Amino acid sequence: MGEGVIVRTVEEKSQSCPECGAAISADSRFVVWCGACDWNVDPQEPQRDRDRLDRARRALARRHGERLLTEFTAGGRPRARRDAASLLAFAIGLAVHGVTLALAFGGLWWLVRGWGGVGMLPGLLLLVAAWSLRPRAARLPEAVPALLREDAPEFYALVDEVAGVVGTRGIDRVVVDGGVNASVVAHGVRGRRLLVLGLPLWEVLTAQQRIALLGHELAHYSNGDTRHGLVVSAAYRSLTTWHYYFVPIEDPSVVEMVVNLFYAVPRLLLLGVLTLLDHLTLRAAQRAEYLADRETARAASTEAAVGLMDRLLVAGSVEVVLRREANRAALTGPRGARTAEAGGDEIWERLGAHMASIPENEYERQRRVGARRGHSVDSTHPPTHLRRTCLLVGPSLPAAVVTNEDRERRIAAELAGARATVGRDIVRDGFGD
Numbered sequence: 474m475g476e477g478v479i480v481r482t483v484e485e486k487s488q489s490c491p492e493c494g495a496a497i498s499a500d501s502r503f504v505v506w507c508g509a510c511d512w513n514v515d516p517q518e519p520q521r522d523r524d525r526l527d528r529a530r531r532a533l534a535r536r537h538g539e540r541l542l543t544e545f546t547a548g549g550r551p552r553a554r555r556d557a558a559s560l561l562a563f564a565i566g567l568a569v570h571g572v573t574l575a576l577a578f579g580g581l582w583w584l585v586r587g588w589g590g591v592g593m594l595p596g597l598l599l600l601v602a603a604w605s606l607r608p609r610a611a612r613l614p615e616a617v618p619a620l621l622r623e624d625a626p627e628f629y630a631l632v633d634e635v636a637g638v639v640g641t642r643g644i645d646r647v648v649v650d651g652g653v654n655a656s657v658v659a660h661g662v663r664g665r666r667l668l669v670l671g672l673p674l675w676e677v678l679t680a681q682q683r684i685a686l687l688g689h690e691l692a693h694y695s696n697g698d699t700r701h702g703l704v705v706s707a708a709y710r711s712l713t714t715w716h717y718y719f720v721p722i723e724d725p726s727v728v729e730m731v732v733n734l735f736y737a738v739p740r741l742l743l744l745g746v747l748t749l750l751d752h753l754t755l756r757a758a759q760r761a762e763y764l765a766d767r768e769t770a771r772a773a774s775t776e777a778a779v780g781l782m783d784r785l786l787v788a789g790s791v792e793v794v795l796r797r798e799a800n801r802a803a804l805t806g807p808r809g810a811r812t813a814e815a816g817g818d819e820i821w822e823r824l825g826a827h828m829a830s831i832p833e834n835e836y837e838r839q840r841r842v843g844a845r846r847g848h849s850v851d852s853t854h855p856p857t858h859l860r861r862t863c864l865l866v867g868p869s870l871p872a873a874v875v876t877n878e879d880r881e882r883r884i885a886a887e888l889a890g891a892r893a894t895v896g897r898d899i900v901r902d903g904f905g906d
Contacts, residue, residue, distance in 0.1 A: 503835045515842045533751065537759045538855030545763055546866045562753035565746065566708035573711060576603035606714055608707035620647040625887035627880060632668070635687045638873045639768040640695040644668045649891035651795075651899050653788045657690040659703065666694075672888075672895045673791050676821050677828045678784060680876050681777035688772035688874075689781070692765035709750060716743040759855045766860050774872035775864055782861045786839040787831060794827050795820065799903045820896045 487498050490507035499505040506513040576599050583596030622629045625647065633643040644657065645665040652671035660667055668690065675683060719740035721733045770778040798820045844858040854860075885892075 499834065500832050503832070504838060506834075506838055508834065508837065511841065514838055515845055533755055534759065534854065535856055537756045538859045541756070541759055541763055541855065542859045542863055545863050558753040559757050562705055562750055565750060565753070566704040569708040569711055569746075570608055570704070573603055573606045573608070576600075576606070606711050608711060620649065620887070620891065625884075627883040628887050631684070631874075631876070631880070631884065632687055632691070634874050635684055635772050636691045638772045639688050639692040639765075641691055642666075642694075643691075649888070649895060651895045653791050655686055655690055657693065664703065672892060673795060673824065674784075674788070675888075676824060676892075677791055679777070679780065680881055681773050681872060682781045682784060684872070684874050684876065685769045685773035685777040685781040688769040689765050689778075692768035693761060695768070705750070705754060709747070712743060712747050712750070716740065716747060719743065762855055762860065763863055766864055770864055770870045772872070772874050775869040777872065778864050779861060782857055782864070783836050783840070784828075786843055786857060787828075787836065790828065790831065791824065794824050795899055796903070798823055799899055802900045803903070818893060818896055820900055821892065 487496065488505070489495070490497055490510060490512050492507060492512040493510040495507055495509040497505060497507055504513065504516060506516075580596045580599030580601075580603055583599060584593055585596075587593045587596060620628065628647070629643065632647075636643045644667065647668045647670060649670050649672050651673060652669075653673045654669075654671040655674060656669045658667050658669065659665065668687075674686070678686060719736040721736060721740075722729045725733055766778060769781070773781075840858060840861070843856065
């Protein structure tokens with residue numbers, strides 16, 4: 474452990490459960506609870522989604538997740554498929570893009586018809602609307618370290634090996650950021666694949682759990698997820714943009730109240746289409762998540778896939794540690810600035826030490842809280858406890874992709890520059906700022 478790393482004393486507490494009288498022994502840094510009767514297992518009120526659409530997504534995700542879990546555990550082998558709902562979603566996506574195209578052609582017609590006069594104004598307005606609502610591919614993250622294949626051949630080779638196991642091709646580019654997450658997105662007309670690797674998440678995973686993380690993200694491309702398709706995903710972004718344009722004006726004047734009233738009908742119409750797309754694509758997206766989890770277990774082992782789920786349950790601890798370290802550096806003034814400029818490597822050592830010290834009973838508490846609340850990575854994923862249950866059904870799978878200490882050292886050396894840069898940014902600028 475590097476010089477200056479703070480080791481916090483862990484105080485063990487023993488007491489009797491006030492509900493059932495069972496003996497409780499807990500780490501003082503975490504919630505004290507009873508494993509026998511679930512006393513105090515979830516002391517905080519769950520945060521409610523402010524957005525009505527997001528609440529509806531989560532409720533629907535839980536229902537679909539439970540039904541699909543029943544299918545997966547009933548002995549069958551559900552596969553990715555194009556059902557009637559997926560085809561209808563694809564048709565709606567084409568219709569959305571058709572409206573945008575009609576705006577563009579209408580704008581050109583008015584522009585030519587009214588050339589040189591006031592008649593050009595409607596054409597210009599229609600063209601501006603069409604441009605703002607055009608289908609957009611995923612945007613590349615800006616101002617984050619990028620790793621090209623020639624910069625990180627060992628890391629790319631690992632990704633290629635995992636991709637081969639899950640039945641797809643590798644990635645074209647990697648960017649590393651400070652998020653507690655990872656994702657693979659297609660961008661550009663050619664559909665080039667970009668891996669966005671959140672270094673805080675990568676740092677707290679074991680070698681096999683990292684393979685599981687890569688396998689899960691890449692498996693989305695081999696499981697027919699309609700929502701990740703170019704047509705539907707771009708249509709969804711267009712509809713979200715349209716809906717944003719019709720958001721009511723807050724604290725309106727008399728004139729703005731009239732505008733809000735005028736906006737009500739198109740806003741409700743757009744909300745209805747967005748909700749319909751959610752209903753049509755969510756089941757296929759959830760099936761793809763379960764299938765991706767199975768591919769993850771095949772690539773990295775069932776044990777690593779389940780371990781990844783558990784790490785995601787305690788992701789809040791990662792955020793707490795990073796914020797604490799950033800705040801500590803800010804309070805130390807010039808010394809904190811020197812620490813940041815020195816590379817910020819200590820933040821990763823402290824994070825690793827904290828995550829390694831989380832006791833098993835805290836993981837169990839988080840699993841029970843997740844089951845109560847329906848915890849999921851986001852509003853489109855099946856609840857995490859259902860995904861975990863699905864992985865544990867049936868025989869445990871061995872890893873198809875394994876690594877060793879020498880390969881891990883080479884990958885770590887390739888990521889060292891990004892590690893220092895992201896750590897320095899978190900210490901200097903704050904986590905999540």
